[in-house]
Amino acid sequence: MTQKAAQEMGIFEVMYNNRAMRRLDSREIPEDMLVKLIEAASQAPSGSNMQNGRWIIVRDPTIKQRLAELNRAGVEAYIGPQGSNSGGLPHQSEDKRQRMLKAVMWQMEHLHEIPAIIIACMEFEQKVDSATMARSAGSIWPGVQNLLLAARAMGLGAAPTTLALARQSAVAEILNLPETMAAFCLIPVGYPLGNFGPVSRKPVADIMRFDGWSN
């Protein structure tokens, strides 16, 4: 096995302790750490090895403010102002739902203060339509996961969201995207205010079968 860097976290240690971190400090992140996140993201596979993932790191306060407004509209459409739509996350236990809602609301109020907002985009050869976006999602989301794991390994908090991106034309205008580019995911990144910790997941027996589903 190749020698690994002294401070490098173990792969499973990272994966199993990568809780969504939404409450983030406003403290600036060194630029080389941000670049490292993108480099890590780019290691992920893409369909036919197209490597057409593109990444925009927003630090400019005005642009962050505009993204925060889009995110607010998206959150309110999904769970209602102040999280009032109690039907928004029906599959969660009440306690868990409340904790998640509070974190989403915190993020909504503070998004413009978070030091870096990373937008995962893709670039195509032609003007993008929704069918192209649908067909290509598998070539950008593995990179998003690499980015989230890399952030955790470097002590940075992050959590992916798509609620800000519902209006692609508004996103394109804010980020100067050409018509051949589309935004798939928004990832606020910063030093965490809370603690990293394990995620809780359904038992593997509930989500796995051998040879077919209904047998």
Place this chain on the structure above:
Amino acid sequence: MTQKAAQEMGIFEVMYNNRAMRRLDSREIPEDMLVKLIEAASQAPSGSNMQNGRWIIVRDPTIKQRLAELNRAGVEAYIGPQGSNSGGLPHQSEDKRQRMLKAVMWQMEHLHEIPAIIIACMEFEQKVDSATMARSAGSIWPGVQNLLLAARAMGLGAAPTTLALARQSAVAEILNLPETMAAFCLIPVGYPLGNFGPVSRKPVADIMRFDGWSN
């Protein structure tokens, strides 16, 4: 920092050395390793923490044969019989393209012999349509990436493909999927016949910008 298991590979070591492995040995994989792959996949995030990823591990020779037939049809539609459609991967250098084509053709001929074919699925509350699938891709592909990283860390070769899944009704019939489930990705897994190695990627400067794309 938490103590990590003695044999655990470092997160970046795994990410930066996770080449798509298509030529795989027919040797059986211990079941606990397969279950570990699914558990690792399930640690990834999903939209609103729905956790609706589902995973089918196919080891049955008859079912593998039927998936291999679907894959053959998908590959031939994409790159032509025997890789004859030279326009199939225009963005690659000729040398790289030939190597990738050969590996894809090898996989096509041997898919039924590979010990485990994992199909990444999702389960929904209602009958699935293509719009639901498009909207949900971001909740299954991060798990696929976790699975690929976990495989590499355990010395297993893997590579994701979607060519076999173009005909969802045929896939559903083979895997006994209810109409509320859809298949997103197929991942053959086995001990590699070749060597693991680093991936080559575009320089980060080509795929990253600060604050907007065209500025």
